[in-house]
Amino acid sequence: MNARPRVRVLLPLPLADAYDYRVPAGLEVVPGDIVLVPLGKREELGVVWDGAADPALPERKLRDIVGRLDAPAMTGSLRRFVDWVAQYTLSPPGAVLRMALSSPSALEPQPLQPGWTLAEPPEAARLTESRRRVLALLAPGAVVAGTALAEAAGVSAGVVRGLADAGFLRPAPLPRGRAFAYPAPDHPGPALAEDQRAAAETLRASVAARGFAVTLLTGVTGSGKTEVYFEAVAEALRAGRQALVLLPEIALSAQWLDRFRARFGVAPALWHSELTSRTRRVTWRAVAEGEAKVLVGARSALFLPFPDLGLIVVDEEHETAFKQEEGVVYHARDMAVVRARLAAASCILVSATPSLETLTNAETGRYAHVHLAQRHGGAAMPDVAALDLRRHPPERGRFLSPPLIEAVAATFARGEQAMLFLNRRGYAPMTLCRTCGHRMQCPNCSTWLVEHRAQRRLQCHHCGHSEAPPETCPKCDAPHSLVPIGPGVERVLEEAIALWPDARRLVMASDTIPGPAAAAEAARAISAREVDLLIGTQIMAKGWHFPHLTLVGVVDADLGLAGGDLRAAERTIQLLHQVAGRAGRESARGSVLLQSFSPEHPVMQALVSGDLDGFMRAESAQRRPGHWPPFGRLAALIVSSEEERAADRTARDLGAAAPHGDGVQVLGPAPAPLALLRGRHRRRLLLKTRRDIAVQPLLREWLARVTVPNAVRVQVDVDPVGFL
Structure with missing residues (x-):
């Protein structure tokens, strides 16, 4: 009797490899088919994977596939992408597959009405x-x-x-209707300026070539980069292929969606965490069947089953929101380039302030580069000035300097809108006792509790712990001795109410703009001139176009420069330049005032002079000698445990087993800046190598030399962007 055929099946579980199964008589399966298989006493979904099953495995150890699902098979390019991400991030392939099978209900037979x-x-x-x-x-x-x-x-x-x-x-x-209307590539859109048309033609040609290519699209804020890459989307549609656009904050993309409808006549498919399970099911299936021609989504959209992906756009490519920090740790910008290569698609990276990694790839010729030097419609770039808080201090207990107050008042007098930016939620970042100095700290994290006065609560922004402000100090029992230290946007709002009681105000932070509907209403109210003063955090920096906003005041421009983060200066200049770009986007010229205690800092000087290129060249020159990214490679090991001693022991063992050699250096172990996070004690080690040394083999050998107890977790972060 001939043995029945065997296949490998990868399960969406954190398993190191695929399992072998028998194919029952009468069933034919090929790689990519989605199947139901037994696992223990239950049945699991899986994907028939590439590669030969183990012929040495005894027949008695094999179990039969239960059946094949009537669902689109997973394409070869997506299977290769799953394997690539697993290898690069040192994650179990099954954990990566789980992201690609994120809507299991979409695999079930769809009921007919x-x-x-x-x-x-x-x-x-x-x-x-x-x-x-x-x-x-x-x-x-x-x-x-x-x-x-x-x-x-x-x-x-x-x-x-x-x-x-x-x-x-x-x-x-009933016949199934289309879940999504097809965007019309030749629907009349806005008129493009000459430089926009030239840039669009370059991008269209890249898509039309039907091969892998990466293009960096840069341009000053307000230069119309979105409308330019829409022409590349249109070219993908003309070729009958699908397009994916990744946005860092998809839930706050109301104005972007309006622009898309204006260009293509219909809305795109959406993919983000706030979708209902039914919408996720319908969207996943529409993508897999090629019906959803254009999808705009968060980083997880990279793992959707596009059968013919012709274009990937990563808008605001510099944003750290593209980094997935939990589970499978990956950077969506970098993985988008890989997905495009495996799909023979074009990839466009878009930013007014590109990351140093992307700029270096463009300068060395790995990426093509297209630049828009002028604002669209004749608008001028805003004037930027630094306000030295040592010379113009705010009043005691206040946070706005006299020159900024005067500028806001003058803006209101002209009938224009102003923005006060502070990248800090809540009322105050810290609360302490003025009697004994006790600071209110999160019981689960090594961080201070943030006061949210409007909700009368102290909250941790890392684990979500919340408590009511106590009447007495928890340490010395002094009554009414707890005072707020430093400003958050709520405190700036309080000051603004006192200064301009008649101004119509809107606070834009993740607490007050929780999703797409709130974002759309905020954009409508601002554009309709129902708001005089915007006060908000970094969500105001991302792509908004407010025609009547002419003044941006940055309350604490030095905020992001503290600490020893490798990218602190780069991130700060990116964020502040993006925020500054909200001012003066139409006929009235804009102005930006940066309140700073260090106006001589290179970041402030670059923002005032507008010489971002010079700043990035200087930043590059500082990193190159020490082989810091992008001129070297980094990988972090984050050791965590609920037991502090267990975390310390494992971190020490890893430190003793660390790899050595020419061009290889291990820093640590050391307590993480957030040494306690969500109840887990954390220690960090950092592997740094030359650019020509692959870190994955070193990491695998290193981890294999150390036995990690069950109570300890070791997370691998290849190419870390943050160091908390």
């Missing part, structure tokens, strides 16, 4: 006028829902049921 169609009419049947109206609406072979039929004929549902009982109608399944 019932309708009615014409049957053979019975002989000598008597028809009333209402019945005649119903039958007149049905063409031969057409299927219509009963409720729609009754409504169109102006009759009750009972009349339709009566026709069925009399034999005039028979039940039939």
Whole structure:
């Protein structure tokens, strides 16, 4: 008797490899097929994976595939992408596959909705006028829902049921309608300026070539980069291929969606965490069947099953929101380039302030580079000035300096809008006792509790712990001795109310703009001039276009420069330049005032002079000698445990087993800046190598030399962007 064929099946579980299964008689499967297989006492979904099964595995250890699902098979390029991400991030392939099978219900048979169609009419049947109206609406072979039929004929549902009982109608399944309308590539969009047309032509040519290519699209804020890359999306549509656009804050993309509708006539498919399970199911299936032609999504959209992906756009490519920090740790910008290569697609990275890694790739010729030097429509770049807080200090207990207050008042007097930016939520970042100095700290994290005065709570922004402000100090029992230290946006709002009581104000932070509907309403109110003063955090920096906003005041421009983060200066200049770019985007010239205690800092000087290129060249020159990214490679090991001693022991063992050699250096172990996070004690080690040394083999050998207890977790972060 011939042995039945065997295949490898990868399960969406944190397993190191695929499992071998037998293919039962009468079933044929090929790599990519989605199947149901037994695992222990339960059944699991899996994907038939590439590669040969182990012929040495005894027959008695094999179990049969239960069946194949009637769902689109996973493409070869997506299977290769899953394997690539797993290898690069040192993650179990099954954990990566789970992201690609993120909507299991979409794999189940989709129920058909019932309708009615014409049957053979019975002989000598008597028809009333209402019945005649119903039958007149049905063409031969057409299927219509009963409720729609009754409504169109102006009759009750009972009349339709009566026709069925009399034999005039028979039940039939309704044909599935399209879940998403097709965007029209030739729908008339906004007129492009000459430099925009030239840039768009370059991007269109890249997509039309139907091969892998990466292009960096840069341009000053307000130069119309979005409208330019829309032309690349249109080219992908003309070629019959799909397009994916990644945004860092998809839930706050109301204005971007308006621009898309204006260009293509319809809305794109969306993919983000706030979608309902039904919408996720419908969208996943529409992507897999090629029906969703353009999808805009968060980083997880990279793992959707596009059958013919022709273009990936990463908008605001410098944003750290593209880094996934939990589970499989990956950077969506970098993985987008890989996905495009495996799909023979074009990839466009977009930013007014690109990351040093991307700039270096463009300068060395790995990426093409297209630049828009002018704001669209003749608008000028805003004037930027630094306010030295040592020379112009705010009043005691206040946070806005006199020159900034005067500038805001003058803006209101001209009937224009102003923005006060502070990248700090809540009322105050710290609360302490003025009697004994005790600071209110999170019990689960080594961080201070942030006061949210409007909700009367102290909250940790890392683990979500929340408590009411105590009446007495928890340490010394002094009554009413707890005072707020430093400003958050709520405190700036309080100061603004006192200064400009008649101004109409709007606070934009993740607490107050929780999702797409709130973002859309905020954008509408601002554009309709129902708001005079915006006060907010970094969510105001991302792509907003407010025609009447002419003044941006940065309350604490030095905020991001503290600490020893490798990218602190780069991130700060990116954020502040993006925020500054909200000012003066139409005819009225904008101005930006940066409150700083260090106006001589290179970041402030670059922002004032507008010489971002010079700043990035200097930043590059500082990193190159020490082989810091992008001129070297980094990988972090984060050791964590609920038991502090266990974390320390494992970190020490890893430190003793650390790799050595020319061009290889290990820093640590050391307590992480957030040494306690969500109840887990954390220690960090950092592997640094030359650019020509791959870190993955070193990491695998290193981890294999150390036995990690069950109570300890070691997370690997290849190419870390943060160091908390």
